[in-house]
Amino acid sequence: MTDISSAPDPTSEAAYDRRRLEQWLSGGARADGVTRRNMLKLLGAAGLVAVPVGAAAIADAVAAADLGIVKPLPVELFSVRGTNAETKWEALRGTGYHTPIDRFFVRNHTSTPRIDEYGWRLRVFGSGLRGGPMEFGYDELRRMPSTTFSAFIECAGNGRSFYDTQQGEPATGTAWTLGAIGMARWRGVRLAEVLRRAGVTRDAVDVMPTGLDDEYVSGRLNLGRVRRPLPIAKALDDVILAFEMNGEPLPPDHGYPVRVLVPSWIGISSIKWVGSIEVSAEPLYSPWNTDFYRLLGPAYPPAGGPVLTTQTVKSAFELPWNATVRAGDRVRLHGRSWSGSGRVRQVEVSTDGGTLWRRARLRDIPRRNGWVRWHIDWRPDRRGQVQVMARATDSTGHSQPEKSVFNSQGYLFDAVVRHPIQVV
Numbered sequence: 414m415t416d417i418s419s420a421p422d423p424t425s426e427a428a429y430d431r432r433r434l435e436q437w438l439s440g441g442a443r444a445d446g447v448t449r450r451n452m453l454k455l456l457g458a459a460g461l462v463a464v465p466v467g468a469a470a471i472a473d474a475v476a477a478a479d480l481g482i483v484k485p486l487p488v489e490l491f492s493v494r495g496t497n498a499e500t501k502w503e504a505l506r507g508t509g510y511h512t513p514i515d516r517f518f519v520r521n522h523t524s525t526p527r528i529d530e531y532g533w534r535l536r537v538f539g540s541g542l543r544g545g546p547m548e549f550g551y552d553e554l555r556r557m558p559s560t561t562f563s564a565f566i567e568c569a570g571n572g573r574s575f576y577d578t579q580q581g582e583p584a585t586g587t588a589w590t591l592g593a594i595g596m597a598r599w600r601g602v603r604l605a606e607v608l609r610r611a612g613v614t615r616d617a618v619d620v621m622p623t624g625l626d627d628e629y630v631s632g633r634l635n636l637g638r639v640r641r642p643l644p645i646a647k648a649l650d651d652v653i654l655a656f657e658m659n660g661e662p663l664p665p666d667h668g669y670p671v672r673v674l675v676p677s678w679i680g681i682s683s684i685k686w687v688g689s690i691e692v693s694a695e696p697l698y699s700p701w702n703t704d705f706y707r708l709l710g711p712a713y714p715p716a717g718g719p720v721l722t723t724q725t726v727k728s729a730f731e732l733p734w735n736a737t738v739r740a741g742d743r744v745r746l747h748g749r750s751w752s753g754s755g756r757v758r759q760v761e762v763s764t765d766g767g768t769l770w771r772r773a774r775l776r777d778i779p780r781r782n783g784w785v786r787w788h789i790d791w792r793p794d795r796r797g798q799v800q801v802m803a804r805a806t807d808s809t810g811h812s813q814p815e816k817s818v819f820n821s822q823g824y825l826f827d828a829v830v831r832h833p834i835q836v837v
C-alpha cells in the first residue's frame with residue numbers, strides 16, 4: 414500500500430496531483446470503472462481534439478428538447494445550454510447576497526433524478542474504514558449535529574465561451590458565459606463527522622462520493638455514475654453533506670435529498686444526489702479527475718496539468734449583454750466578484766475599454782467562499798458601443814489578467830471580461 418502519511422498539503426494542487434499521476438502511471442492507483450487504455454485514450458482525445466464551441470452549441474440545442482431539469486426555466490432567468498441552465502446575470506439585479514433558488518444555475522450531466530427521501534440511504538464503504546460498510550438514513554443525518562454557512566458553487570467551465578469570443582481560442586464543452594455560479598446558504602452535516610462514525614482510519618487517502626443520477630455516456634463510452642475523489646484532508650476539513658439550501662430542503666435539481674458541498678472547489682466536487690461514499694486506503698481515480706477537470710493543451714504537459722481544485726477570480730456585471738444606457742445619464746453599474754482562493758480585496762472598473770480604472774464600492778464584507786457585491790457610478794458622454802470591464806483582486810494577491818492561459822476544455826477562465834454596452 415502506498416504510504417501518504419507524509420502527504421503534501423492537500424491545498425497544494427500541484428503536489429497532490431503530481432503524486433496521484435505518478436501513482437496512477439505506476440499502477441498504484443485505482444481507476445474505478447475505467448480501463449487504463451480508455452483513460453489514456455480519453456486523455457489523448459481531450460488534449461488533442463478541440464471541437465469548436467459552435468458544434469457543441471448545436472448539440473446543446475438538440476439535447477435541450479428533452480431537458481431533464483425539474484424547476485421552470487423562464488427566459489428572463491436562464492439560458493438553456495444542453496442539459497444545463499445558466500443564470501442570467503441581469504436576473505441577479507436587486508436580489509440579495511444569496512442566489513434565489515428560482516435562478517440558481519443547474520449543471521446536470523444527464524438529468525435530475527426523482528429520489529424519495531424515505532428510501533434513500535447513504536452507503537459508506539471501502540478499505541479506509543475500520544469495519545464493513547455502514548449506512549445512514551435521511552432522518553438519521555438530519556438528527557446529527559449540523560452546521561450552516563454560505564458558499565458559492567461554480568462550474569469549472571464558467572466563462573468558457575470567452576476563450577472563443579474574446580481570445581479566439583474555442584474550447585470543448587458547454588459554452589457558459591459567466592452565469593454558472595450561484596451563492597447559497599447551506600445546512601448539513603460535516604463529512605468528517607459521518608466518516609468518523611463510519612470508522613475512518615489513518616490509512617484513508619481518498620474519499621469518493623458517487624451520485625444517484627444516471628450513468629454518463631460520452632461518445633460511445635459509458636463512464637458510469639458521476640463521481641470524483643477528494644483527498645482525505647479536504648474531506649475532513651470543511652466539506653459537508655448538505656440537505657438544506659437557503660433555508661429549504663434541497664430542491665431536486667440541486668441534489669435532493671443530500672449533496673456534497675465542497676466550498677471554493679470546482680462545482681464537480683460537490684456531488685449531487687449522493688448515494689455512496691468510498692473511503693479508500695489507495696488513491697482513487699474516475700474520469701472526472703483524469704480526462705475531465707484537468708488542464709490540457711499546448712501550455713500543459715501531455716498527460717495533463719494539475720487536477721483542478723479551487724476556483725479562480727472572476728467578476729460580472731448585473732447587466733444584460735449589450736445593455737442600453739443613455740448618454741448624459743448618471744448610471745450606477747452593479748456587479749459581483751468572487752474567488753476560490755481568498756476573500757475579494759478590491760474591485761476596479763473601467764468604462765473606457767481598459768485605459769482608466771476606478772475602484773468600485775464594495776457592499777459586502779469580503780468573506781471566504783463568498784462573493785462581494787459592488788457598484789460604481791458612471792456618466793457615459795459619447796454615443797456608441799463601449800466595453801465595461803471589472804477586475805478583482807483577492808487577499809492572496811490573485812488578480813484577473815487581460816488574457817487567460819488557454820486549455821482545450823476551457824476550464825478556469827479568469828481574464829477580465831469585456832462587457833459591451835450601447836450608449837444611445
Ligand SMILES: Nc1nc2c(c(=O)[nH]1)N[C@H]1C(S)=C(S)[C@@H](COP(=O)(O)O)O[C@H]1N2
Nearest residue numbers: 518519520521522568624639680683684685
Ligand atoms: N451527481 C451529480 N453531481 C453533480 C453533477 C452531476 O451531473 N451529477 N454536476 C456537477 C457539476 S459539473 C457542477 S458545476 C455542480 C452544479 O451544481 P448545481 O446544479 O446545483 O448548480 O454539480 C456537480 N455535481
Ligand SMILES: [Mo]
Nearest residue numbers: 568569680681
Ligand atoms: Mo461543473
